[in-house]
Amino acid sequence: MSDKADVAVSYDVDNEFFRLWLDRRMNYTGAVFEDTDDLEAAQLAKLAVLYRFGRVAPASRVLDIGCGWGANLEYLTVDRGVRDVHGITLSAAQYAEIGRRRLPRVTASCLDYRDYTPPVRFDTVMSICMIEHVCTPRQARAGEAVARYRDFFRRAWEWSRPGAHFALQCILRNRAPRQAADIREVGWVTYEIFPGGITPRMEDIVVAVNPYWEILEMRTRRGDYRRTCEHWRSRLRGHEQQIRERWGDRLYVDYDRYLTACIRAFAMHYQTMAQWSLRRIDSI
């Protein structure tokens, strides 16, 4: 699992920096571009897919593991009227932003999900591009990935009521790069932008959900995440001077490099994005 220091590298740069190039609600995950090329609309479409995948309803109690700056928390309560939503993040900066938003019927915890003790059992669990932090590269090389993912799914099972659903979104790694330049760039992003994290392979998730969750639906959206990164990079470049002046050249150059590497990674099938609808297996 990425530790607090790892998470700080990835997400605690400065909320105002991320606000410049993410969408208005600060979704830092892949959007869904169906019938639109607008990032704001595409991020809402992504959240709508996950709302359906999680079988969420206004009367639901929802747990969002790895809730970021609260985009999904805000969508569920403000747009959908969901009565009770709790978000978990290990990022202090993200937790501060959630508090700043004063979202109705939203509570949040700033902690490692493994230290979380829920006061109630949830109707829906959601997790959007957080499972990439559950296993580190070193742990993956030691063959621990499936066991760690299974532990994640076990906890979600324990925290949810019978009949619950789980809406999961994650990046999956697929083809390994063979060109030296691509290997270096993938490695640089892994160790410099997202230390302590590694994307799972699809088969790892398929195995690890058992015996706790049944896979109802799964679809990949590789092109959508590539387009998301293209939008982010375009917005980043549109604020180049402001970013360089306020945070320095290094930050701008690093994030332009990182988003460029992501665009290529999706284009070259090194990674894809998957959305999963899971249903709790109550008798195990």
Add this chain to the structure above:
Amino acid sequence: MTTEELLALVAAGMAHVTGRPAPALTLDADIGTLGLDSLETLELVAWAEERLSVRVPDDELARVTSIGDLSTALAAGLPASSP
């Protein structure tokens, strides 16, 4: 290709990737213990694949931790030897 030839190729690949002479290799040697991180291991695989004209399936790459694992994965892509 014999096991000894494969090990020699892997040793040459390690030297190429790390810029240092490779130590004597055995099949049970752990790649991480030999000083290669995951990226260098990938570069080593890519280098060896190019020379052997094979491609190791990506799901198998995730399971390569020893020199023996690597040799087996590379050999699996080679044409079977004639009797």
